[in-house]
Amino acid sequence: MNQAHFHLVLNHIPIILPAIGFLVMLGGYVLKSEIVKRTAYSIFILGAIITIPAFLTGEGAEEVVEKIQGIDKQFIKDHEHVADTFAVLCYILGAISLIGLWANWKQKPINKIIGLSTVVFSLAVLVFAKQAGTTGGEIRHTEIRGQSVDGNINTSMPENAKKEGKDSD
Numbered sequence: 690m691n692q693a694h695f696h697l698v699l700n701h702i703p704i705i706l707p708a709i710g711f712l713v714m715l716g717g718y719v720l721k722s723e724i725v726k727r728t729a730y731s732i733f734i735l736g737a738i739i740t741i742p743a744f745l746t747g748e749g750a751e752e753v754v755e756k757i758q759g760i761d762k763q764f765i766k767d768h769e770h771v772a773d774t775f776a777v778l779c780y781i782l783g784a785i786s787l788i789g790l791w792a793n794w795k796q797k798p799i800n801k802i803i804g805l806s807t808v809v810f811s812l813a814v815l816v817f818a819k820q821a822g823t824t825g826g827e828i829r830h831t832e833i834r835g836q837s838v839d840g841n842i843n844t845s846m847p848e849n850a851k852k853e854g855k856d857s858d
Contacts, residue, residue, distance in 0.1 A: 702743065706732055706735060713728055737784070754829070760829070768821070778813060779814060789804060
């Protein structure tokens with residue numbers, strides 16, 4: 690297995706875990722269950738931890754994929770930019786969740802504020818999770834790049850590259 694294999698195996702987990710954590714946290718509020726909320730915090734923390742190897746295998750995957758004929762490097766750059774932001778947000782969500790887990794466990798007064806903050810922040814993480822997943826998929830999957838006005842699959846370079854007048858490398 691090469692770095693691209695490892696990246697592909699790992700990269701879906703940090704995208705999925707915040708969605709699961711968000712749903713579990715909502716369930717904790719609906720059920721008024723502190724145990725369920727602690728489970729959600731644990732899921733967010735696990736997501737942050739798994740983001741580390743997914744992020745670290747990205748460079749190696751980039752080196753492998755850049756050698757494949759027909760790959761537009763602009764798609765790789767777009768994914769790298771979004772993935773960097775997504776990783777930082779995952780780490781922050783993990784840190785907030787670690788504090789939230791502690792506050793929930795110790796029944797600290799800030800528990801409710803941290804819980805609600807975690808729900809709101811996890812929504813922001815989910816937006817970037819979607820963008821990271823989509824931009825990563827666009828590198829090799831022309832079928833997800835969107836459709837043009839005539840209904841054909843858009844296999845051209847990203848919109849921001851067109852706006853900047855860049856050619857594909």
